[in-house]
Amino acid sequence: MKCKKITGLLMALVVLFGALTGCASDGSNADRKVVVGAAMPVFDDKWLSYLYDAMKDGAKDKNVDLKMVDAKNDSSKQLSQVEKFATEGVDVIVVCPVDTAAVKPMVNVAKQANIPIVIVNRIPPKDVMKDVDSYVGSESIKGGIIQMEEVAKILNNKGNVAIMTGQLGHEAQVKRTVGNKEVIQKHPDMQIILEGTAKWQRAEGIQLMENWLQSGKKIDAVVANNDEMAIGAIKALKEAGKLDETVVAGVDGTPDALKYVKSGDLDVSVFQDPVGQGKGAIDTAVKLAKGEKLKDKMVWIPYELITKRNVQEFEERWDVYNKNKSN
Amino acid sequence: MKNQQTIEKQAPVNGRVRVDWKEKGSEVVSRYGIFLIFLGMVALMSILTPHFFTYFNLINVVRQVSFIGIVAMGVTFVIITKGIDLSSGSVIALVSVMAASFAQGGHSLVVPILIGLGIGALTGLINGTIATKGMIPPFIATLGMMTAARGMALLYSNGRPIGNLTDSFLFMGSGDLLGLPFPIIMFLVMGLISHLLLNNTKFGKSTYAIGGNEQAARICGINVDRHLILVYTYAGFLTGIAALMLTARISAGQPSMGVMYELDAIAAAVIGGTSLTGGIGTIPGTMIGALIIGVLNNGLDLMNVSSYWQQILKGIIIVTAVLIDSRKNRKS
Numbered sequence: 001m002k003c004k005k006i007t008g009l010l011m012a013l014v015v016l017f018g019a020l021t022g023c024a025s026d027g028s029n030a031d032r033k034v035v036v037g038a039a040m041p042v043f044d045d046k047w048l049s050y051l052y053d054a055m056k057d058g059a060k061d062k063n064v065d066l067k068m069v070d071a072k073n074d075s076s077k078q079l080s081q082v083e084k085f086a087t088e089g090v091d092v093i094v095v096c097p098v099d100t101a102a103v104k105p106m107v108n109v110a111k112q113a114n115i116p117i118v119i120v121n122r123i124p125p126k127d128v129m130k131d132v133d134s135y136v137g138s139e140s141i142k143g144g145i146i147q148m149e150e151v152a153k154i155l156n157n158k159g160n161v162a163i164m165t166g167q168l169g170h171e172a173q174v175k176r177t178v179g180n181k182e183v184i185q186k187h188p189d190m191q192i193i194l195e196g197t198a199k200w201q202r203a204e205g206i207q208l209m210e211n212w213l214q215s216g217k218k219i220d221a222v223v224a225n226n227d228e229m230a231i232g233a234i235k236a237l238k239e240a241g242k243l244d245e246t247v248v249a250g251v252d253g254t255p256d257a258l259k260y261v262k263s264g265d266l267d268v269s270v271f272q273d274p275v276g277q278g279k280g281a282i283d284t285a286v287k288l289a290k291g292e293k294l295k296d297k298m299v300w301i302p303y304e305l306i307t308k309r310n311v312q313e314f315e316e317r318w319d320v321y322n323k324n325k326s327n
Numbered sequence: 328m329k330n331q332q333t334i335e336k337q338a339p340v341n342g343r344v345r346v347d348w349k350e351k352g353s354e355v356v357s358r359y360g361i362f363l364i365f366l367g368m369v370a371l372m373s374i375l376t377p378h379f380f381t382y383f384n385l386i387n388v389v390r391q392v393s394f395i396g397i398v399a400m401g402v403t404f405v406i407i408t409k410g411i412d413l414s415s416g417s418v419i420a421l422v423s424v425m426a427a428s429f430a431q432g433g434h435s436l437v438v439p440i441l442i443g444l445g446i447g448a449l450t451g452l453i454n455g456t457i458a459t460k461g462m463i464p465p466f467i468a469t470l471g472m473m474t475a476a477r478g479m480a481l482l483y484s485n486g487r488p489i490g491n492l493t494d495s496f497l498f499m500g501s502g503d504l505l506g507l508p509f510p511i512i513m514f515l516v517m518g519l520i521s522h523l524l525l526n527n528t529k530f531g532k533s534t535y536a537i538g539g540n541e542q543a544a545r546i547c548g549i550n551v552d553r554h555l556i557l558v559y560t561y562a563g564f565l566t567g568i569a570a571l572m573l574t575a576r577i578s579a580g581q582p583s584m585g586v587m588y589e590l591d592a593i594a595a596a597v598i599g600g601t602s603l604t605g606g607i608g609t610i611p612g613t614m615i616g617a618l619i620i621g622v623l624n625n626g627l628d629l630m631n632v633s634s635y636w637q638q639i640l641k642g643i644i645i646v647t648a649v650l651i652d653s654r655k656n657r658k659s
Contacts, residue, residue, distance in 0.1 A: 044477065044583055049486035168634055197634040202488075202577045203584060207391050211628035214384040216377070228488075232577065239501065256490055256579070 033065040034092070034289040036282065037085030039078050039106075041098040041122075043070040046228070047252050047274060048096070051121065054278025054321075055094075062286050075102040082106040086113035091289040093117045094281050100124045100171045107131045116288040120281040122171045133288055136280040136299040140172045143251050143270045143303045144179020144225075150268045150305055151221050151249050158189030159220030162212055164233060166200040166225040173197075176225045176251060193217050198229040205232020213240050221247035227257035227269055234265045253306050255318045261311045269306040271314055275321055276301040361600055364648050365615050365622070372626040379626055386508065392595075392621035393514035394576075395588060396614055397569040399595035400521040401451075401562030403613045406596055407525075407538045408558055409605030410458065410465035414472035415566045415592050418450045419585030420480040422570035427489040427580025430496040439496060440571060447567020448560050450476060455559030459552040465559075473589065480582040489580035500575030510572050514614075517565060522610040524561075534558060538605030595620055598648055619648060 038055060042048065052068065059066035067090065071078035075098045085093050086109050093110050095117065097103045103124040108131075110117035116133040123135055151161070163180055166173035184190045194212050198204035205228065212219065213236060222237070224230035230250030237243040243265060250257055253271035260266035280299050287294060306314055373380040398415045405412045426443035430436075450472055458468040502509045525531035533554050536544040545551050574580050599616030601608030623644055627637045 043486065044481055046487050046583070165634065194631050195634070196628060196631070196637075199586075201583065201586075202579065202581065203573060206577060207624070208628060210387050210391065211625050214378050214381065214387060214625075215629045215631065235501075235577065256488055259490075 033063055034286055035065045035067065035090045036092050036094055036285045036289075037082075037088070037090035038066060038068040038094040038096075038281075039071060039081045039085065040068055040096050041071050041078070042073045046254060047226075047272070048121075050254075050274035050321075051096070051278045054275040055282055058279040058282030062282060064282060064286060066282070071098050073098050075099045078102075079105055079109070082109050086110060086115060089113075090115065092285040094285055095119055096121045097124065097171075103132075104128045116285075118281055118285050118288065121277055132297075134284045134294055134297050134299060136284055136301065137277050138272050138301050138303050140175030141179040141182075143172075143272060144176035144181075145183055146179075146303050146305050147176070147249050147251055147268055147270045148180040148183035148223060150307065151223055151247055152183060152187055152190060154247050154267060155190070155220055157187045160193040160218055161190060161221045161223055162194035162219050163192055163196075164205060164208060164222060164224040164229045165195065165197045166229070168197050170200075172251075173225050180223055194219065198224070198232060200226055200228060202228045202232040202235075205229035206236045207232075209233040209236035210240075213237070213242065219246055221249065223249045224251070226250055227252040227254050227260075227266070230266055230269070231257065231260055234260060238265070253304075253314055255315075258306070258311055258315050258318070261306055261308060262315075264308060267307065271304040271306050273301050273304070275317075360651070361598065361612060361615055361619075361648065364651060365619050368619060368622055368626075368648075372622060372629075376626065376629045378629050384625065384629075386511070388621045388625045389511050389514070389618070390508045391625070392617040393508075393510040394569045394573045395591050395595060395620070396514050396617035397517050397572075398566050398588065399592040399599075399613045399617050400517060400610055401565035402589075402592045403596045403599070403601050403608050403610060404521070404525065404534055404558045405465070405562050406593070406601045406603060407534050407605060407608045408555055409538045409541070410555070410559070411469065411593070411603075412454065412559065412562050413466065413469040413589050414450060414454060414476055415562070416585035416588035416590075417473045417476035417480065418447060418563060418566045419570040419573060419588055420582050421450070421476040421483070422446050422567050423574040423584050424480050424484040424489055424580040424582055426571055427492060427574050428483070430492045430574075430580075431489070432491075432493050436493070436495045443571040443574075444564060444567040447570060448564040451560040451563020451566070452556060454563065455556035458559065459555050477582070484580065484582045486582060488582075490578065492575070492578055492580075497575045497578055499572045500577070510576070513568060513572060517568065518610055518614050521565075525610055530554075530557070535606055538607070540606075591620060594645060598645060620645070 036059065040052060056066060069081045071081060078098050082093060082095060093115055095103065095106055097119065100122050103119065107117055107128055111131060118134045118136060119132050121137040123137060123139065124132065129135065161184060163177060165177050184192060194217065196208050198208045205224065209222065209232060222233045224233060227250035230248050234243060234248055237246050247267045249268035250266060251270045251272065253269045257266060257269050261269055280301055284294065284299055378384060402412050402415065422443045425446055426439040429442055430439040454469050454472050457463055458465040499509055504512050525534060533544065533549045536547065536549060537551055537554060541551060573584065595617040596608065596613045597603060598619055599612030601613060623641055627640065632640065
């Protein structure tokens with residue numbers, strides 16, 4: 001009886017694996033596809049999940065065999081994944097680095113194997129970039145600058161700013177904050193009165209904002225490194241009845257955040273285009289695989305400012321994207 | 328903090344009768360040691376920043392810790408039996424996305440609540456069953472659940488938040504009852520229930536007995552496996568409650584929620600005097616432990632201490648608090 005159950009379970013597992021691997025090997029007999037190995041930092045991230053979907057879509061359009069792996073935010077794991085791609089002999093390696101400071105060994109691996117390497121979304125330092133075949137993405141620092149410039153405009157260039165940062169040490173946390181501060185330094189009547197991390201999370205954003213609200217300091221603007229934390233701040237501000245007198249700004253322009261922009265709760269967001277970056281990465285990878293010359297090594301996908309005035313436009317973009325996806 | 332009492336409970340031997348007042352004094356210190364440390368911290372924060380000791384801020388702190396606090400109560404049961412539960416954070420995420428998907432209107436409020444509590448309890452049941460029947464160390468069994476539950480949460484939600492929750496659901500996170508935020512009420516109610524369960528029932532006595540000496544407990548006729556499964560199920564159930572309230576608090580089900588919460592919960596229990604070697608621990612202690620973490624977070628934020636320093640200070644203060652407490656226990 002017990003034995004039967006176990007055999008049944010095993011058979012179910014075999015069938016399941018068969019189904020899963022079956023999907024992956026579909027159409028492998030067709031004329032040779034470009035094989036792209038994509039080493040991604042972590043699957044558990046909302047914004048990145050749009051980037052991954054865009055890469056998958058792009059791969060489908062261009063008839064690319066895309067192998068995507070999750071480094072679970074572990075740089076050494078990511079390196080071993082890149083090494084594996086190199087030994088498998090993929091045509092192009094695409095890396096979205098866990099840590100931009102740890103990209104060099106990956107680039108070396110790719111170079112030794114003579115495989116082109118494309119970095120997406122997070123830009124490594126200059127000395128590493130010279131060996132990279134292409135970079136597709138935005139400049140985090142610009143996101144911070146665009147965001148803070150709009151906040152400064154709303155505040156008439158004066159007031160107290162609280163900066164809510166992402167997970168400490170992440171490239172986007174560091175650079176966006178640097179961008180914020182660059183703008184603030186230009187305005188003598190603006191000062192940073194509070195700075196703390198909410199680790200990219202909404203729940204942490206609520207908590208940090210609640211604590212800040214008790215600090216007795218007058219806060220004119222809360223500038224967060226991403227939208228999720230900004231939404232957290234909005235919740236806490238609303239509860240304290242102080243949302244109307246406080247400017248809130250985020251970065252990312254996720255569908256969720258756009259709703260808050262539309263309702264006027266979130267004053268500023270900055271759109272980082274995951275679809276542009278994801279498709280751009282695949283396009284570039286295909287060009288490199290076919291030996292085409294790139295027009296420009298740096299493929300910039302610009303940040304775009306979102307306010308209540310133009311929020312409609314971005315909602316339509318997501319609509320189109322989501323529709324395409326469901327087809 | 329309850330060290331002495333529990334030891335006496337288990338081994339009422341060396342018949343000590345003479346009342347020694349000095350000893351009595353140190354017993355008070357040892358029993359209420361962590362509570363005194365907590366009061367000391369509150370006093371210190373009140374001196375350092377005038378914004379700490381206000382009604383609104385204190386309410387704020389208690390509400391913030393109520394989520395982790397409830398999880399930590401279950402973890403206390405588990406640790407008393409010499410086990411550990413690493414899955415709480417991921418289970419929070421799984422419960423969050425599943426309950427949220429049924430809280431977008433169209434269902435009665437009962438549905439997401441039952442699903443949330445059910446999923447929470449079920450993960451605990453699985454943890455307990457794998458640990459006991461599979462004879463796998465709880466560390467590994469719950470580590471597996473930690474990984475798998477996070478994966479399931481991501482799969483179920485496609486990695487994205489689930490929003491647009493109904494107002495009645497949101498009440499669990501932001502509503503007030505009897506002039507107090509709902510999470511605080513639940514924190515107190517679940518604290519009372521858990522305390523009574525641990526101190527005044529056979530279930531609680533068996534929990535201590537298993538942690539004190541599993542072999543002896545078995546010989547005494549306690550069905551150890553069944554009991555442990557129930558303990559993990561209760562821990563999962565409490566995690567489910569916390570997850571529902573947290574989801575309501577941020578008004579979205581999120582697969583990325585609760586990362587590292589398991590460690591905060593374990594820290595709260597251990598700060599509150601629960602011994603990782605089993606057999607020792609109390610619910611009020613754990614509640615104080617959670618409050619200590621909350622006061623620390625809050626006070627450091629109020630003073631705008633740099634985030635880098637906050638992490639260093641938190642580490643030092645948590646270890647110091649436990650050190651002082653264990654020193655007191657050893658002396659007595």
